[in-house]
Ligand SMILES: Nc1nc2c(ncn2[C@@H]2O[C@H](COP(=O)(O)OP(=O)(O)OP(=O)(O)O)[C@@H](O)[C@H]2O)c(=O)[nH]1
């Protein structure tokens with residue numbers, strides 16, 4: 001039975017993809033890598049095909065156009081479920097998340113965690129090269145979500161994660177509708193609410209050096225709006 005599928009969503013990551021994939025392959029050689037590219041105009045999809053052609057553990061899912069991070073991950077999760085993987089990993093392609101942390105995160109999952117979050121905001125975690133306003137947005141977003149959703153997760157917006165596939169199946173991922181940070185909040189909160197075991201592993205998050213961020217005000221506002229709505233509806 002295949003064990004671990006690493007899903008790498010990409011949109012215009014031409015300068016980052018080869019490096020992150022090489023680092024993943026050396027950090028967790030037994031894991032399979034699925035690149036989910038949304039028809040990046042810069043040629044990231046073609047580069048992904050070339051990487052896949054030289055390595056049987058690398059595959060590419062091409063989607064027709066930019067349809068958001070949430071949808072890209074749901075497509076990757078569907079593949080992990082269909083092919084009976086035990087764990088599925090989320091990681092950014094831009095180098096912000098260090099693949100060298102994955103063995104420790106997978107170990108926590110092997111010891112029973114249903115979701116392991118690579119966390120910036122627990123003891124030992126940190127962020128490198130973020131301007132003050134990015135830190136403030138992340139900290140405030142986490143504090144607000146913890147309070148509004150009565151969550152005890154310190155970094156609920158984090159995008160570096162290991163999920164137990166069977167736990168994801170439990171929360172009917174087809175109903176997950178949000179994007180961006182909100183997608184991450186929604187998944188973690190649903191698992192927490194339904195009694196799944198969640199652990200946070202401290203990481204050092206490094207701001208991307210190459211390529212452009214896809215973060216924008218709309219993503220922050222969506223999260224604010226939805227977290228508020230979920231919190232108010234909470235029984
Ligand atoms: N397939 C796909 N990938 C996406 C989409 N939007 C973002 N991504 C990828 O998702 C990952 C995270 O996106 P980033 O632009 O780094 O966003 P971020 O990490 O929230 O923001 P920064 O910290 O500023 O980099 C990267 O690997 C992106 O290429 C999308 O619509 N489709």
Ligand SMILES: [Mg+2]
Pocket residue numbers: 092094096208213
């Ligand atoms: Mg990033």
